[in-house]
Amino acid sequence: MRCYCVLHHGQPLELVDRPTPQPQGTEVLLRVQAAGVCHTDLHLWEGHYDMGGGKKLTLAERGIKPPLTLSHEIVGEVVAAGPLAPADRARVGRVALVHPWIGCGQCPACLRGEENICAKPQALGVARPGGFADYVIVPHPRYLIDIDGLDVAQAAPLACAGVTTYSALKKFGDRIVSDPVVIIGAGGLGLMAIEVLKALGGRGAIVVDLDPVKRDAALAAGALQVIDAKASDAVAQIQQATGGGARAVLDLVGATPTVTLAMGCAARGGHVVICGLMGGDLTVSLPVIPMRPLTLQGSYVGTLAELEELVALVKRTGMRAIPVTRRPMEQANAALQDLHHGRVVGRTVLVP
Ligand SMILES: [Zn+2]
Ligand SMILES: [Zn+2]
Structure with missing residues (x-):
């Protein structure tokens, strides 16, 4: 499969050809239909956060090192599931928004349902490969939320900008x-x-x-x-x-x-x-x-329950989508550069 990866911080994303992963255990494999471009992707691409006073927090200090496949705003179609994935939620052909803010699943924050503030985050597009690729692995189908006919490119930003x-x-x-x-x-x-x-x-x-x-x-x-x-x-x-x-x-x-x-x-x-x-x-x-x-x-992103509430709110109220510019996945670099230079109104969403 094709991935657009950060191989060196601050350098253009590179097209990498990788074997398509096979889902194990409870994992599901999704074919990416839409992947949003967020400011966090810029920080991950640059490799650091500005902590003030000349101090920088590097991603390496947080255990995040290239190669990185960015994008945590993902809508995809289930194409395969591991043997332990609940069959009803992992059925092939299901099109879903992915909750990317995944934690370790075992710490007190995760057990409270606050995986987004887990001390060992496993977020897609950050700690694990994200959506700038043909396929993405999601650890469990409980992170999938049905979008019921919402436009895939308009639904994708709900996973970060929305929640x-x-x-x-x-x-x-x-x-x-x-x-x-x-x-x-x-x-x-x-x-x-x-x-x-x-x-x-x-x-x-x-x-x-x-x-x-x-x-x-x-x-x-x-x-x-x-x-x-x-x-x-x-x-x-x-x-x-x-x-x-x-x-x-x-x-x-x-x-x-x-x-x-x-x-x-x-x-x-x-x-x-x-x-x-x-x-x-x-x-x-x-x-x-x-x-x-x-x-x-x-406030740091949101919980799975909050993303589910938000998607329900969108369906119930017909909440208007923000302006979305669709670009082909091959333009991942240009899309990142445009965001970097403040040239994006609304959201850019990459599509296959
Ligand atoms: Zn945790
Ligand atoms: Zn984001």
């Missing part, structure tokens, strides 16, 4: 109904967050981004208002738009300037959730945390 924003928005509780959510970053995740927020019956989104093209995309997706992150009075504009300060801020960028903006525009009692991994660091005056009082929370 990441769904899980983050859930952390705000009822605030999403009573108050607008300030969303920082109008890339694929930002547009997805606008759609998920609408499907959940939220009050609406005030979207902040540097790029006028992305702000226009946010307005087209139904944002209540958009604000230029570069404006010298961006904090004041957000405070005015939220009637005195934001009670819910979702930072999908996660860089020093965006988290600073998020904390600056938050109301007393405000709740800031950070999902983005652009990196950097922040010095915070500690009395600010109790005196304002602020909640600063991280």
Whole structure:
């Protein structure tokens, strides 16, 4: 089978011909029908995260080394199953979205159903081969979710952009109904967050981004208002738009300037959730945390149960898909480069 692999960090993906794997035990083999391109793929391709203060966390320190087959946003068709895979869930011809955020299955987090925060993650497209290939192995069919006729390229981003924003928005509780959510970053995740927020019956989104093209995309997706992150009075504009300060801020960028903006525009009692991994660091005056009082929370992708809830929500509400650009798998490199240079509106999804 063909795989588009990282053989050396920062170098173009290379086409590698490998034997098609045979599913063992409970595993299922899927023929890839759609594979989304995410910012995390860029970090994996570059080989490090920016931890701030000049420090970098290399993937090698996390036990992740080339060769890597990227993409964790996968829809595929079951073509074979191991002898221990439950036959009804692993039937050949089933087309399903894959939950990629797989853990060790044995630690306390995994036993709570929070495989996404397992200390020994086995995520597809990260620790295990992902979707930039003709075929992918999934360890158990319980990670497959029926998409029942949803378009495969539109369903694929639900596995990361979708569940990441769904899980983050859930952390705000009822605030999403009573108050607008300030969303920082109008890339694929930002547009997805606008759609998920609408499907959940939220009050609406005030979207902040540097790029006028992305702000226009946010307005087209139904944002209540958009604000230029570069404006010298961006904090004041957000405070005015939220009637005195934001009670819910979702930072999908996660860089020093965006988290600073998020904390600056938050109301007393405000709740800031950070999902983005652009990196950097922040010095915070500690009395600010109790005196304002602020909640600063991280959110990392989502659980299998949350992805199942999200797919059910999409089916129930007909939630609109984010703009998706389909490109042939052979253009994996160009698609990654376009994302790297900020040229992608919505999501790029590779198809066979
Ligand atoms: Zn675990
Ligand atoms: Zn992702």
